[in-house]
Amino acid sequence: MKERIAALFDFDGVVIDTETQYSRFWYQVGQQYGYEGLDQQVKGQTLTYIYNTFFAGREAEQQDITRQLNCFEQHMSYDYIPGAVDFIRALRAEGIATAVVTSSNQQKMRAVYSVHPEVKQLFDRILTAEMFVASKPDPDCYLLGMRLFDTTPSHTFVFEDSINGLRAGMASGARVIALSTTFPAEVIAPLSHKVIHHFNGFSVADMLAV
Numbered sequence: 400m401k402e403r404i405a406a407l408f409d410f411d412g413v414v415i416d417t418e419t420q421y422s423r424f425w426y427q428v429g430q431q432y433g434y435e436g437l438d439q440q441v442k443g444q445t446l447t448y449i450y451n452t453f454f455a456g457r458e459a460e461q462q463d464i465t466r467q468l469n470c471f472e473q474h475m476s477y478d479y480i481p482g483a484v485d486f487i488r489a490l491r492a493e494g495i496a497t498a499v500v501t502s503s504n505q506q507k508m509r510a511v512y513s514v515h516p517e518v519k520q521l522f523d524r525i526l527t528a529e530m531f532v533a534s535k536p537d538p539d540c541y542l543l544g545m546r547l548f549d550t551t552p553s554h555t556f557v558f559e560d561s562i563n564g565l566r567a568g569m570a571s572g573a574r575v576i577a578l579s580t581t582f583p584a585e586v587i588a589p590l591s592h593k594v595i596h597h598f599n600g601f602s603v604a605d606m607l608a609v
Contacts, residue, residue, distance in 0.1 A: 405548040405555045406490050406606070407541055407573070408522075409443070410501035412560035414487075415511065416478045418442070418581045424471050428464055442581065443561030445502045448534040472507050477514045480580060482598030487521050489603050496548040498524040500540045500557075502564075505529060523548075536566035541573060556606055565590035574609050 412418035422438045429437030434453060441449050446468070450461050490497050499518075501508070505527050511518060519525070524547055526540060533539040545555050552572030559565045560581040568575035569590060577584075577591035584594045593609045595601050 402554045403496055403548055403550045404494075404607075405496040405498065405544065405550045406487075406558065407498050407500045407544045407555060407568075408487075408558045409560060409564045410499050410503060410511075412480075412580045413558050413578050414480060414483050414499065414518075415515075416480050416580065417475060418560065420471075420475050424468065428467070432460060443502055443535045443559075443563035443567075445528040445531070445534045446504060447528065448502075469506065472510045475510070477511055479515075480578065480597050482601065484521065486598040486601060486603075490606075491521075491523075493603050495603070496524075496550070497522045498526055498544050498547070500526045500544050502528050502535060502540075535561070535563040536570065538567045538571035541567055541571035545571070545573075556609065559591070560587075562587070562590065576606065576609060 408414050411421060422442075425438040425441050429435060432454075434440075437453065441453075446465075454460050454464070487497055499522050508525065508527055524544070526544060526547075530543065531540045541555070541557055545551065555571070555573040557568035557571065557573040557575045558578065559568050559575060560578045562582065565575060565577055565587055575591040577587040577594045579587060579594055579596050584596075588594050
């Protein structure tokens with residue numbers, strides 16, 4: 400039996416153009432709580448990881464940040480990365496399994512669905528932070544995606560933009576395609592098998608050739 404091919408997508412900065420907005424949010428949080436460069440350190444990480452790493456035992460601060468974040472996400476702009484929707488639809492037309500593999504939680508994704516209800520139909524599965532044991536750069540989230548689709552790293556393609564996400568994809572053994580939406584191409588090239596700026600002009604055949 401022919402093994403199934405899977406395409407696993409990080410969400411922010413890969414499917415939806417939100418990374419610059421999150422960078423501004425976490426920069427402001429860093430300024431508020433005295434963490435210089437916090438916006439760079441938390442890219443691709445779950446909220447649980449951020450709290451355990453930077454705000455351990457500080458319940459009041461965690462609650463305040465959660466309140467700010469929930470409000471921020473309700474008013475974010477959720478624009479698609481150019482060409483993303485057409486590319487994902489082309490994958491599904493070819494019978495390739497698709498999943499979102501995101502460090503965001505379900506509450507954030509509900510905010511996305513309120514703006515883009517079609518997201519649920521674009522993907523076979525949507526895997527959120529609640530489903531993973533370890534945060535990126537641990538490959539746990541991508542290995543879970545492979546298990547759910549009953550496929551192997553050699554038949555899996557990971558799309559990522561963050562340093563930790565790219566490291567997670569590479570550690571999973573998948574073919575990793577980086578989007579230069581968050582970091583310059585020369586920074587992420589060593590952590591991927593191919594770099595693209597967006598999905599316009601990028602085809603299923605291009606992906607399979609990586």
